[in-house]
Amino acid sequence: xxxxxxxxxxxxxxxxxxxxxxxxxxxxxxxxxxxxxxxxxxxxxxxxxxxxxxxxxxxxxxxxxxxxxxxxxxxxxxxxxxxxxxxxxxxxxxxxxxxxxxxxxxxxxxxxxxxxxxxxxxxxxxxxxxxxxxxxxxxx
Amino acid sequence: xxxxxxxxxxxxxxxxxxxxxxxxxxxxxxxxxxxxxxxxxxxxxxxxxxxxxxxxxxxxxxxxxxxxxxxxxxxxxxxxxxxxxxxxxxxxxxxxxxxxxxxxxxxxxxxxxxxxxxxxxxxxxxxxxxxxxxxxxxxxxxxxxxxxxxxxxxxxxxxxxxxxxxxxxxxxxxxxxxxxxxxxxxxxxxxxxxxxxxxxxxxxxxxxxxxxxxxxxxxxxxxxxxxxxxxxxxxxxxxxxxxxxxxxxxxxxxxxxxxxxxxxxxxxxxxxxxxxxxxxxxxxxxxxxxxxxxxxxxxxxxxxxxxxxxxxxxxxxxxxxxxxxxxxxxxxxxxxxxxxxxxxxxxxxxxxxxxxxxxxxxxxx
Numbered sequence: 001x002x003x004x005x006x007x008x009x010x011x012x013x014x015x016x017x018x019x020x021x022x023x024x025x026x027x028x029x030x031x032x033x034x035x036x037x038x039x040x041x042x043x044x045x046x047x048x049x050x051x052x053x054x055x056x057x058x059x060x061x062x063x064x065x066x067x068x069x070x071x072x073x074x075x076x077x078x079x080x081x082x083x084x085x086x087x088x089x090x091x092x093x094x095x096x097x098x099x100x101x102x103x104x105x106x107x108x109x110x111x112x113x114x115x116x117x118x119x120x121x122x123x124x125x126x127x128x129x130x131x132x133x134x135x136x137x138x139x140x
Numbered sequence: 141x142x143x144x145x146x147x148x149x150x151x152x153x154x155x156x157x158x159x160x161x162x163x164x165x166x167x168x169x170x171x172x173x174x175x176x177x178x179x180x181x182x183x184x185x186x187x188x189x190x191x192x193x194x195x196x197x198x199x200x201x202x203x204x205x206x207x208x209x210x211x212x213x214x215x216x217x218x219x220x221x222x223x224x225x226x227x228x229x230x231x232x233x234x235x236x237x238x239x240x241x242x243x244x245x246x247x248x249x250x251x252x253x254x255x256x257x258x259x260x261x262x263x264x265x266x267x268x269x270x271x272x273x274x275x276x277x278x279x280x281x282x283x284x285x286x287x288x289x290x291x292x293x294x295x296x297x298x299x300x301x302x303x304x305x306x307x308x309x310x311x312x313x314x315x316x317x318x319x320x321x322x323x324x325x326x327x328x329x330x331x332x333x334x335x336x337x338x339x340x341x342x343x344x345x346x347x348x349x350x351x352x353x354x355x356x357x358x359x360x361x362x363x364x365x366x367x368x369x370x371x372x373x374x375x376x377x378x379x380x381x382x383x384x385x386x387x388x389x390x391x392x393x394x395x396x397x398x399x400x401x402x403x404x405x406x407x408x409x410x411x412x413x414x415x416x417x418x419x420x421x422x423x424x425x426x427x428x429x430x431x432x433x434x435x436x437x438x439x440x441x442x443x444x445x446x447x448x449x450x451x452x453x454x455x456x457x458x459x460x461x462x463x464x465x466x467x468x469x470x471x472x473x474x475x476x477x478x479x480x481x482x483x484x485x486x487x488x489x490x491x492x493x494x495x496x497x498x499x500x501x502x503x504x505x
Contacts, residue, residue, distance in 0.1 A: 086408065087382035088476025088483065107414060115409045 022096070022138055025104040030134060032106070036127035044128065052136025055121075055129050063120050070094075070120060070133075078140050095140035103134045143331050145233060146321040149343075150204045153193055154318055160186045161249075161296065168289060172464060176495035180260060180267075187253040191350045192343050193246065199339035202332040203233025209243035211236035228309055232329050235306060241299050248292050255285035263436055264494050265365045268357035275364065275439045364434020365492065371424055373417045381410065383482045386491030388438040389452055392429035399425060406451060437493050453478040465500070472503045 022030075030047065037044045056070045056078070066072060066085035073091060074082040079098040082091035093099040103109055109130075117125040125133075146154070163182035167175040197206045211219075215236035222228035228235065234242055261269030262278020273281075307314045317323055325331065336342070368386070375384045387395065399422035402410045412418040430438040440457045452458060462478070470478050481488035486497035 083473075083476070084381055086477065088474070088480045089380070089382050091380075111411075111413050114413065115411070119409060 023100065023104050026096070026102075026134070026138065029103060029106055029109060030131055030138075033127045033131035033134070037131055040127055047128070047131040047135040049132070049136040049139040051128075052132035052134070055125075055133045056136060060121055062122055067120055070116070072120075078137055094137050096138045097140055102137065109134075141325045142322045143325050144201070144321045145203050145323045145332060146318060147201050147204070147335060148321065149192070150196060150200060151318060151321050153189055153196065156185065157189050157249075160189065161292070164252075165289065165293065173461075173495050174498040180496070183253060183256045183260075186249060187257070187354075188347060188351060190246065190250055190253060191347055195343040195346045196335075196339070199336040199342045201335040204335070208234040209239040209246070211239050216240055223305065223309065226309060228306065230310060230326065230329075232323060232325075232332065238299075238302055238306065241295065241302060245292070245295055245299060248288055248295060252285060252288050252292060255281050255288060258282075259285055261362070265362035265435060265492060266358070266494065268354040270362035271357065271360035272363060275434045275436065364438075367490075368428060371420065374421050374424060377412050377417060377421060381408075383480060383488065385452075385481070386437075386489060387425045387428035388430050388433035388435055388491040389441055390425075390430055391442055392426045392431060394450075395425040395429050396422070433491065435491055435493070437491055451479065469500060469503075472501070474501050474504055 034044070034047065037047075056074075057076075059069045061068060071078075073085050074094045078094040081093055083089065084091060092101075094102060096102050113125050113130055117123065117129075121129075160182040164179055164186065167179035167182070196204050197209075202208075219228055219231075219236040223237070233239075257267055257269045258273055259278050259282040260267040261271070262273030262275050263282065264270075303314045312323070370384060378384055390398075398405070399418070402412060402418070412421070430442045432438075441452060441455055453462075469475065475483040481493075484498055484500045485493050486499060487494055
């Protein structure tokens with residue numbers, strides 16, 4: 001069967017709506033980071049879930065032993081709850097599909113990036129890293 | 141002719157008492173703290189048994205009555221002299237020396253129940269006396285409770301020795317009599333008078349009043365502990381990384397040291413960027429710090445070695461209390477760290493830390 005390009009595109013767009021149709025607050029937050037990223041680098045051409053996944057899983061050997069990657073506490077599968085390496089406290093899932101409240105408050109998001117980027121990555125995250133990270137977890 | 145000396149209720153009382161004292165002794169003196177649950181249960185049973193015995197001393201059959209444990213000093217001396225000569229005068233019920241021991245045992249047991257209830261009330265904020273006692277008062281009474289416990293063990297030993305000696309001298313097993321309740325009536329023995337017709341009604345009434353009263357008193361608000369409404373900001377901010385520690389665990393000064401240095405919060409960056417929230421949390425912690433509570437944790441963690449922002453788990457009392465718990469347990473995946481009180485203490489969030497609420501979770505596979 002030969003697929004007609006136009007209807008295929010329409011169907012794909014419709015399928016994509018639930019994934020893309022984020023919370024308005026999250027969209028605004030991402031738009032904010034996008035504007036910052038554009039200011040940082042004029043060549044900025046949108047966030048990438050693939051780059052975000054890299055931020056999530058990359059190990060940083062120079063960080064403290066138990067917290068060398070986001071995934072160390074948040075878990076290899078972000079749709080599952082994580083656990084703080086230091087206190088054992090359960091952390092609600094990072095993936096938006098499992099926890100729709102994620103990335104809807106700038107205050108919270110900035111607080112956690114502020115603390116954890118320095119602790120784990122060893123530097124303050126750029127708007128690009130933040131946007132990629134959120135895009136990755138919003139796609140999961 | 142065989143007659144019943146000890147009726148069934150008296151015998152049941154005796155052996156239930158033996159069991160309850162045994163449980164109390166083992167759980168109080170030998171086993172780890174979580175076993176205190178059984179200590180409390182056996183202690184309450186002891187209290188109920190003693191209430192019953194009080195009634196039976198008035199309404200019970202002849203040899204269960206007060207007169208049996210209140211011999212004249214002369215009778216006691218006469219009996220002991222008889223024992224020394226190997227021919228004590230025969231008695232159907234308690235002999236005078238044994239009766240005196242029963243009186244002593246009942247008094248010491250009653251004192252143990254009362255001091256135990258005081259300790260339970262003041263130290264753990266539980267039971268009928270929780271409304272009345274301070275932690276310090278109850279701690280002092282607990283020392284008396286312990287001394288009485290050793291005294292009771294000594295007296296119980298003497299009691300058993302007396303029973304064995306008397307059984308041998310009289311050529312009749314007193315232990316067996318306490319099981320079957322019966323003795324052979326010898327020439328000159330009088331058949332014992334039976335219990336009062338209203339004896340069971342009286343026992344039921346006294347037990348209902350006593351236990352009902354204790355239950356009603358235990359519903360009064362405890363002294364030095366109250367339910368606390370925890371602000372959302374606290375559970376959101378502090379409780380997102382670790383258990384939301386009850387503010388009674390540290391003095392105001394120690395809380396100020398912690399909230400004043402969130403950039404280095406036990407090695408972590410825990411800064412709360414929202415200044416209004418941060419201030420509200422600091423204020424709430426200071427206002428509800430351990431100075432406002434009279435619980436075990438508030439008292440034991442209040443002392444100088446808990447000053448400044450040193451971790452609670454570094455406190456000497458804390459370390460002593462947890463010294464039998466192996467490192468591997470603390471590092472279990474479902475506990476992770478010593479600071480995770482709530483992993484084992486079901487009531488940690490309320491600041492109570494009752495022995496009954498301790499349950500060390502099994503290691504996940």
